[in-house]
Amino acid sequence: MGNSRWPPFRRIVLRGTFNSLLNPKALLFLMVFLLQFVDIEAGGVTLQLWGLGGLLATIALVFHTALGVCASVLQVRVGRxxxxxxxxxxxxxxxxxxxxxxxxxxxxx
Missing domain, CATH: 1.20.5 (Single alpha-helices involved in coiled-coils or other helix-helix interfaces)
Known part of the structure; x- marks a missing residue:
């Protein structure tokens, strides 16, 4: 496995994480989007934002995992x-x- 043509999985995940965290457009969108669902009167705005961000990240993880699986299946079936x-x-x-x-x-x- 030393001479693989694919980069290690860890490097791919770290690169994707840093790309997402350092993208100013995505950060601005998330702050504008998530603030719509925060109830200021209920208190704990920071905790609410963390919860909503976690929910959004979980949904994105499920979606992108399904997208990757579907793309892999399509590549095997069509890409021969x-x-x-x-x-x-x-x-x-x-x-x-x-x-x-x-x-x-x-x-x-």
Missing amino acids: GRKGGCVGAYGLAAVMTALAARLLFLEHS
């Missing part, structure tokens, strides 16, 4: 050989073309 790469490339091109067409024909008010 050259044909899988073509399906992915043409699929992405089709999605981008559809989005461009939607923007083109979107009514402006």
